[in-house]
Amino acid sequence: xxxxxxxxxxxxxxxxxxxxxxxxxxxxxxxxxxxxxxxxxxxxxxxxxxxxxxxxxxxxxxxxxxxxxxxxxxxxxxxxxxxxxxxxxxxxxxxxxxxxxxxxxxxxxxxxxxxxxxxxxxxxxxxxxxxxxxxxxxxxxxxxxxxxxxxxxxxxxxxxxxxxxxxxxxxxxxxxxxxxxxxxxxxxxxxxxxxxxxxxxxxxxxxxxxxxxxxxxxxxxxxxxxxxxxxxxxxxxxxxxxxxxxxxxxxxxxxxxxxxxxxxxxxxxxxxxxxxxxxxxxxxxxxxxxxxxxxxxxxxxxxxxxxxxxxxxxxxxxxxxxxxxxxxxxxxxxxxxxxxxxxxxxxxxxxxxxxxxxxxxxxxxxxxxxxxxxxxxxxxxxxxxxxxxxxxxxxxxxxxxxxxxxxxxxxxxxxxxxxxxxxxxxxxxxxxxxxxxxxxxxxx
Numbered sequence: 001x002x003x004x005x006x007x008x009x010x011x012x013x014x015x016x017x018x019x020x021x022x023x024x025x026x027x028x029x030x031x032x033x034x035x036x037x038x039x040x041x042x043x044x045x046x047x048x049x050x051x052x053x054x055x056x057x058x059x060x061x062x063x064x065x066x067x068x069x070x071x072x073x074x075x076x077x078x079x080x081x082x083x084x085x086x087x088x089x090x091x092x093x094x095x096x097x098x099x100x101x102x103x104x105x106x107x108x109x110x111x112x113x114x115x116x117x118x119x120x121x122x123x124x125x126x127x128x129x130x131x132x133x134x135x136x137x138x139x140x141x142x143x144x145x146x147x148x149x150x151x152x153x154x155x156x157x158x159x160x161x162x163x164x165x166x167x168x169x170x171x172x173x174x175x176x177x178x179x180x181x182x183x184x185x186x187x188x189x190x191x192x193x194x195x196x197x198x199x200x201x202x203x204x205x206x207x208x209x210x211x212x213x214x215x216x217x218x219x220x221x222x223x224x225x226x227x228x229x230x231x232x233x234x235x236x237x238x239x240x241x242x243x244x245x246x247x248x249x250x251x252x253x254x255x256x257x258x259x260x261x262x263x264x265x266x267x268x269x270x271x272x273x274x275x276x277x278x279x280x281x282x283x284x285x286x287x288x289x290x291x292x293x294x295x296x297x298x299x300x301x302x303x304x305x306x307x308x309x310x311x312x313x314x315x316x317x318x319x320x321x322x323x324x325x326x327x328x329x330x331x332x333x334x335x336x337x338x339x340x341x342x343x344x345x346x347x348x349x350x351x352x353x354x355x356x357x358x359x360x361x362x363x364x365x366x367x368x369x370x371x372x373x374x375x376x377x378x379x380x381x382x383x384x385x386x387x388x389x390x391x392x393x394x395x396x397x398x399x400x401x402x403x404x405x406x407x408x409x410x411x412x413x414x415x416x417x418x419x420x421x422x423x424x425x426x427x428x429x430x431x432x433x434x435x436x437x438x439x440x441x442x443x444x
Contacts, residue, residue: 039108052117081118087194127166131166161176199223225317247357265292268290280335280337289330290330298357303316303351
């Protein structure tokens, strides 16, 4: 997944709504002393020894790159720590609101000083060498650092921070964000940078873009949609979605076990059915899967093609999302009410993405389909089909294209969905008739 965030240019129900915290991070509830699983010790330039610990084996790697022509403010560690602790709290509150308990990503912290562990790299390049177009410079330097210091990498998830003008990217399990350098307060000029960091961290946690559904107005704006612009505003709510939380529940840095993550798995959908139920006024998706892994949820994305924006990464900010727990060990079922759809006037084409969510993996794979909504009524026909045995079939046509880009009549029964028959179109168009005689009656 590659995200470019430009600053200037039967699903699970939410049990509570969490407003964005505008106060400095503070621990709440009784004091708990968790078991220390990972620790790091650093000595600062001032001679102070910092002790960083975590009760999780897997923790988000945080790397701060200082360009060769840049002098950071003296409080950059405190500022970035404050932001990251807010982010850790925010993600935990959102997971709790969606029914997973207070579950968040791991960070190595010096709790006595409220500091987050950061590996500081003095970069080879000036500030201009870490712009959007040069983000690979930062990644190469971080790769080299971890290769030379493998014990400093505490997971497969990494946040790289650079000064103003650096990139906001999410790619794979890494992301890039910037230090706005403007103190500790959250206001109109800083919240977009902080929200942008949390958005890109979502991509490092393998989350795709998505938006809030029309029938969930209390969620406000999805963080992985345009929530980077709304996070931190007192009169606005920015939320994770059901699909976001179902994925986060399975990934490495959100779990406290010490098992092995991200092993290859196999998943297939031997049965998939989708249709519009006019009585329920909902698109119903169901099916069965086969896998060598434990599948706990299925997540679904309905991505509208608005203004011919196309499909794929960075064209999916307006994708609606759902999550459903699996039924038994191999089945799934979801109702997508028409009231959830934002875009349904006129003719709207949708790409449907179905993603099995595997234990210790997250997104296992993706299965795609398409449907349309015309004047408020869905037209749904994707899913597995019963393929007729074409043994003994024959096809004839009064015309076929045999030169240039050949499309002979034999293509129509060859079983290859990539080939097709065409009447003659060159050197001049030709009318045609087609015959497909069957040996017996068939239901189609």
